[in-house]
Amino acid sequence: MTMPDDPFGDAYRCVHESGAEPGVTHLVYEMDDGYIYAEDAVNYFHGPETWLPVDRMACERATGRILDIGCGPGRHGSVLARDGKDVVGIDTSRGGVEVARLRGVEAHVASVSELPEDLGTFDTFLMLGANLGLLGDQENSRAVLEGLARHARPGARLLGTNMAFAEESRADPRAPQGVHTARAHSGEEFVRMRVRHRTAATDWFDFLFCPPERLEKVTHGTPWTVHAIHQDDSTAWPTYLADLRLES
Amino acid sequence: MTMPDDPFGDAYRCVHESGAEPGVTHLVYEMDDGYIYAEDAVNYFHGPETWLPVDRMACERATGRILDIGCGPGRHGSVLARDGKDVVGIDTSRGGVEVARLRGVEAHVASVSELPEDLGTFDTFLMLGANLGLLGDQENSRAVLEGLARHARPGARLLGTNMAFAEESRADPRAPQGVHTARAHSGEEFVRMRVRHRTAATDWFDFLFCPPERLEKVTHGTPWTVHAIHQDDSTAWPTYLADLRLES
Numbered sequence: 001m002t003m004p005d006d007p008f009g010d011a012y013r014c015v016h017e018s019g020a021e022p023g024v025t026h027l028v029y030e031m032d033d034g035y036i037y038a039e040d041a042v043n044y045f046h047g048p049e050t051w052l053p054v055d056r057m058a059c060e061r062a063t064g065r066i067l068d069i070g071c072g073p074g075r076h077g078s079v080l081a082r083d084g085k086d087v088v089g090i091d092t093s094r095g096g097v098e099v100a101r102l103r104g105v106e107a108h109v110a111s112v113s114e115l116p117e118d119l120g121t122f123d124t125f126l127m128l129g130a131n132l133g134l135l136g137d138q139e140n141s142r143a144v145l146e147g148l149a150r151h152a153r154p155g156a157r158l159l160g161t162n163m164a165f166a167e168e169s170r171a172d173p174r175a176p177q178g179v180h181t182a183r184a185h186s187g188e189e190f191v192r193m194r195v196r197h198r199t200a201a202t203d204w205f206d207f208l209f210c211p212p213e214r215l216e217k218v219t220h221g222t223p224w225t226v227h228a229i230h231q232d233d234s235t236a237w238p239t240y241l242a243d244l245r246l247e248s
Numbered sequence: 249m250t251m252p253d254d255p256f257g258d259a260y261r262c263v264h265e266s267g268a269e270p271g272v273t274h275l276v277y278e279m280d281d282g283y284i285y286a287e288d289a290v291n292y293f294h295g296p297e298t299w300l301p302v303d304r305m306a307c308e309r310a311t312g313r314i315l316d317i318g319c320g321p322g323r324h325g326s327v328l329a330r331d332g333k334d335v336v337g338i339d340t341s342r343g344g345v346e347v348a349r350l351r352g353v354e355a356h357v358a359s360v361s362e363l364p365e366d367l368g369t370f371d372t373f374l375m376l377g378a379n380l381g382l383l384g385d386q387e388n389s390r391a392v393l394e395g396l397a398r399h400a401r402p403g404a405r406l407l408g409t410n411m412a413f414a415e416e417s418r419a420d421p422r423a424p425q426g427v428h429t430a431r432a433h434s435g436e437e438f439v440r441m442r443v444r445h446r447t448a449a450t451d452w453f454d455f456l457f458c459p460p461e462r463l464e465k466v467t468h469g470t471p472w473t474v475h476a477i478h479q480d481d482s483t484a485w486p487t488y489l490a491d492l493r494l495e496s
Contacts (some may be wrong), residue, residue, distance in 0.1 A: 022270075023288065025285075026285065026286035026287070028276055028284050028285075032449050033447075034449070035447050036444045036445075036446065037274065037276075038276055039274070040271065194282045197284075197285065198283055198285065199281075199282050201263075201282070
């Protein structure tokens with residue numbers, strides 16, 4: 001059995017071994033329509049002062065036992081752990097989990113779509129750095145939200161962030177890299193992309209932008225309700241924090 | 249007539265308009281065997297303290313009227329001009345030339361393979377940042393060197409830098425990004441690559457690594473001779489400055 005490529009993990013390991021120096025290596029995000037961009041992988045090692053304000057807001061609100069979904073090398077989880085919070089991270093990247101552990105985070109290789117039964121239960125689920133997009137399309141969202149509910153304690157919250165953009169924003173040249181290549185597909189806005197690092201590449205996947213006004217539809221019929229949306233228009237592009245609550 | 253893509257120029261313009269801030273945008277270098285890497289385009293705006301030592305050495309030795317071949321946004325040319333040197337830059341990137349001019353460099357859109365007749369004559373030709381690789385293969389090198397000789401003043405020098413690596417270095421994991429994907433081809437070491445920025449991409453091209461020991465063969469039968477090779481082993485990967493002289 002061959003292991004799948006782990007471009008995220010390879011990049012995180014390089015940066016970690018360098019002592020988190022900038023300029024060591026970059027992650028490359030390639031869209032299937034020819035658009036490409038890169039970012040310094042050290043960004044995943046930087047502290048709260050560099051985070052999206054909505055990500056900071058989510059971390060401040062995280063209470064009890066916390067699951068950091070898509071934790072990477074522990075960008076948020078290491079800070080939460082250092083602050084004495086009870087946080088567990090999961091990521092599909094083996095290298096991400098390895099580095100998160102080295103940085104003081106209890107982390108496990110797992111997908112939000114298939115949570116291990118022995119993961120236990122949580123008061124707060126975090127999907128940060130626009131990871132609310134991992135909910136995927138309507139069908140997938142339902143399965144993910146139901147899976148999370150099986151690991152939720154009474155009164156649990158799901159705090160997820162994403163970019164807020166409307167149909168017409170795709171043509172806006174100020175839109176962040178990637179967003180303006182999003183296409184409407186069955187009523188969803190998504191980009192089909194893959195992530196590359198040196199010779200490693202993920203499979204192509206669809207990253208969904210879930211506009212805040214769609215969340216009511218996404219949660220409909222699931223154990224979750226939209227408690228609040230906090231939109232932040234202070235950044236170059238509007239972002240938002242969705243605060244979902246487990247129905248009591 | 250449509251203009252060809254100018255990924256370099258697009259990136260340089262972005263960085264220049266930002267006031268040369270880091271993290272604004274990246275150039276992506278894609279090899280045809282699947283290897284990919286990126287670098288912050290701001291690197292082309294940084295001063296001598298960030299240059300390869302062999303590039304600094306070349307600039308210190310540049311005298312008289314200087315042609316900076318592949319000048320980009322004037323990484324070296326702007327410093328030479330500020331130091332009062334008489335420098336002209338050429339680059340195939342329209343945006344590169346535009347930004348170089350804004351940064352105080354007399355620059356022209358031109359290829360080293362087809363130098364404009366009215367460019368005049370020079371005492372020093374610079375091929376920095378590993379641009380000696382632009383000499384290309386044996387046949388192309390001869391044409392380029394003969395073309396430069398037609399624009400050379402008596403006693404002219406060609407100061408070019410490149411990475412020094414041998415056949416076995418390709419497997420060395422410490423090799424710089426790109427190098428270890430180089431392949432032997434008709435006795436040459438090269439990478440077939442293209443450069444991308446957002447939706448823009450160059451055509452695929454071969455970038456040749458010309459090991460210093462091959463330079464005698466490259467210059468044989470041309471108006472140039474190898475005067476000296478300065479190899480620098482202090483960097484992560486050995487680089488060298490080739491000092492070629494016009495035969496008198």
